[in-house]
Amino acid sequence: MQNNTFSTLFVGQNLIRLKEVDSTNNFLKDLASNSEPLAEGTVIMAENQYAGRGQVESVWQSQPGKNISTSIYLRPSFLPLNKQFYLTIAVSLAVTDALGAFIPHGIYVKWPNDIYFQNKKLGGILIENTLTGSLIKASIIGIGLNINQEEFSDNIAYKAISVIQILQKSVSIIDILEKLFVYMEKYYLILRSGRYEFLKDLYLERLYLFKQSADYRQGEKVFKGSIMDVAESGHILLEVEGESQSFNFKELEFIHTK
Numbered sequence: 001m002q003n004n005t006f007s008t009l010f011v012g013q014n015l016i017r018l019k020e021v022d023s024t025n026n027f028l029k030d031l032a033s034n035s036e037p038l039a040e041g042t043v044i045m046a047e048n049q050y051a052g053r054g055q056v057e058s059v060w061q062s063q064p065g066k067n068i069s070t071s072i073y074l075r076p077s078f079l080p081l082n083k084q085f086y087l088t089i090a091v092s093l094a095v096t097d098a099l100g101a102f103i104p105h106g107i108y109v110k111w112p113n114d115i116y117f118q119n120k121k122l123g124g125i126l127i128e129n130t131l132t133g134s135l136i137k138a139s140i141i142g143i144g145l146n147i148n149q150e151e152f153s154d155n156i157a158y159k160a161i162s163v164i165q166i167l168q169k170s171v172s173i174i175d176i177l178e179k180l181f182v183y184m185e186k187y188y189l190i191l192r193s194g195r196y197e198f199l200k201d202l203y204l205e206r207l208y209l210f211k212q213s214a215d216y217r218q219g220e221k222v223f224k225g226s227i228m229d230v231a232e233s234g235h236i237l238l239e240v241e242g243e244s245q246s247f248n249f250k251e252l253e254f255i256h257t258k
């Protein structure tokens with residue numbers, strides 16, 4: 001890759017690189033509301049994100065200059081209300097394809113959209129939507145990937161991993177970003193063309209622990225279950241003691257084996 005001219009039509013064509021920011025998602029949200037209309041596909045990337053946000057109000061930690069902290073601006077207003085989970089699917093597929101170009105085996109999506117290598121977390125996705133009525137007016141796709149970070153703090157070291165730890169060599173962040181933008185555009189266009197079944201089939205193929213028995217927690221209750229399907233609503237369907245049970249994101253916790 002030279003001069004950051006990505007081989008895409010729109011994703012990454014307007015690229016804003018920041019040395020430091022609280023959160024690329026926050027920055028992009030402010031930019032979108034202060035400079036409408038913002039070009040679809042605008043990307044923010046930051047070398048250092050000092051208040052990165054994760055799912056369910058968690059903190060996203062990343063060593064400065066080592067990883068990918070980026071946010072992409074999309075306007076998927078074509079997506080009907082009952083199909084909105086397919087945006088999560090499309091983004092998960094784009095991220096796994098991009099990483100798959102460097103790491104040929106072992107990349108999975110842990111439901112709904114954590115990025116795993118084998119049984120450790122390689123990255124995460126935080127999608128924040130602005131709605132008009134029931135349609136998505138704008139979507140901020142936040143992606144954090146552990147690339148060249150060699151050590152993690154004690155509280156996450158047992159469950160986090162990076163590309164450098166997997167490949168035993170550093171990888172160019174801009175080369176991974178290029179792939180990410182290419183695949184993001186590809187899957188976004190597939191989503192726009194309405195090929196929902198195609199996207200869902202691929203997502204299930206890449207789903208971590210699909211049809212495998214594993215330990216889960218719901219509140220105080222710990223039980224074994226196997227993922228059998230993911231519904232259009234985004235709910236996960238587990239087979240638990242021979243019966244199908246449906247859970248939403250906040251209800252179910254996967255128990256990580258150390």
Ligand code: BTN
Binds near residue numbers: 023051053055144
């Ligand atoms: C998760 O908890 O797994 C989601 C992590 C998402 C982190 C990314 S880094 C870029 C973007 N900006 C943020 O503040 N969060 C997302």
